[in-house]
Amino acid sequence: DAGVIQSPRHEVTEMGQEVTLRCKPISGHNSLFWYRQTMMRGLELLIYFNNNVPIDDSGMPEDRFSAKMPNASFSTLKIQPSEPRDSAVYFCASRSGQTYLNEQFFGPGTRLTVL
Amino acid sequence: AQSVTQPDIHITVSEGASLELRCNYSYGATPYLFWYVQSPGQGLQLLLKYFSGDTLVQGIKGFEAEFKRSQSSFNLRKPSVHWSDAAEYFCAVGAPTGTGNQFYFGTGTSLTVIP
Numbered sequence: 185d186a187g188v189i190q191s192p193r194h195e196v197t198e199m200g201q202e203v204t205l206r207c208k209p210i211s212g213h214n215s216l217f218w219y220r221q222t223m224m225r226g227l228e229l230l231i232y233f234n235n236n237v238p239i240d241d242s243g244m245p246e247d248r249f250s251a252k253m254p255n256a257s258f259s260t261l262k263i264q265p266s267e268p269r270d271s272a273v274y275f276c277a278s279r280s281g282q283t284y285l286n287e288q289f290f291g292p293g294t295r296l297t298v299l
Numbered sequence: 300a301q302s303v304t305q306p307d308i309h310i311t312v313s314e315g316a317s318l319e320l321r322c323n324y325s326y327g328a329t330p331y332l333f334w335y336v337q338s339p340g341q342g343l344q345l346l347l348k349y350f351s352g353d354t355l356v357q358g359i360k361g362f363e364a365e366f367k368r369s370q371s372s373f374n375l376r377k378p379s380v381h382w383s384d385a386a387e388y389f390c391a392v393g394a395p396t397g398t399g400n401q402f403y404f405g406t407g408t409s410l411t412v413i414p
Contacts, residue, residue, distance in 0.1 A: 188342070226406040227343075227389065275342055285331060285350060285393065288402070290342030 188291035190276050196297045202264040205294045208257055209278030217288060218251055218261050219275040227275075233259065266298045302326075303392050305405035312380050313413050320375040320408050322364075322390030331393035332373040333402070334364055338386045346388075349373065360384070385412045 189208040197203055209216050217232040231241040236253045244251070248267070253259040263270055273295050277288040302325045312318055324330055331350050335343040347358025354366040364375045373390060390405040 227404040229402065277342070285348075287345045287348070288343075290335075290344070292340070292342050 190291035200265045203266045205261040207259045207276030213278035215279040217277040221273045268298045303405035307408045309409045311411040318377045318380045322373045324392045333391040335389045382412045
């Protein structure tokens with residue numbers, strides 16, 4: 185298996201532009217997580233899905249952020265409009281089953297820079 | 300509220316020396332504890348996890364961790380560090396929430412290994 189796939193790996197955009205980050209989870213995994221990592225705040229859970237349904241989006245910072253999972257093999261995290269403070273590394277992770285006892289497998293991340 | 304504290308932001312050790320990374324947690328019930336490692340430019344990889352039973356847990360890459368309930372700690376150890384162990388290490392606690400379950404990550408400890 186190729187593991188969790190994220191694209192793009194790097195994104196540089198200007199303030200106000202729309203940004204879409206993509207994630208393909210490991211085949212057969214039915215839980216998917218989006219995290220944001222910054223020096224100031226560390227690793228934060230933004231949202232997670234079970235069986236394509238958003239379960240907890242309390243970590244989504246504001247309405248500019250939205251996430252979708254139209255099917256079991258694809259998810260997007262969208263920021264519109266983007267701001268410089270959104271600059272961070274965004275990780276997607278997937279997991280088999282719904283219990284936190286199971287390991288989360290992380291993708292390589294997308295490094296977002298908003299100018 | 301659940302929380303994880305990693306008191307050491309950065310640690311430097313000599314290759315071949317022993318290593319201990321500290322992790323303290325705050326959680327009202329029996330914690331489910333994890334250590335992840337993040338190599339530069341990579342996603343997170345699970346090193347080991349503790350759910351119950353033997354309080355000394357063995358993980359991959361020669362790492363182990365000991366759960367001490369009395370100290371609310373889950374410190375990571377390795378008897379002899381290799382240069383390839385240089386990375387960022389994250390402690391996490393898994394906990395149920397009202398809408399499911401999630402991880403709470405510590406802020407990480409950056410490990411430098413000198414020859």
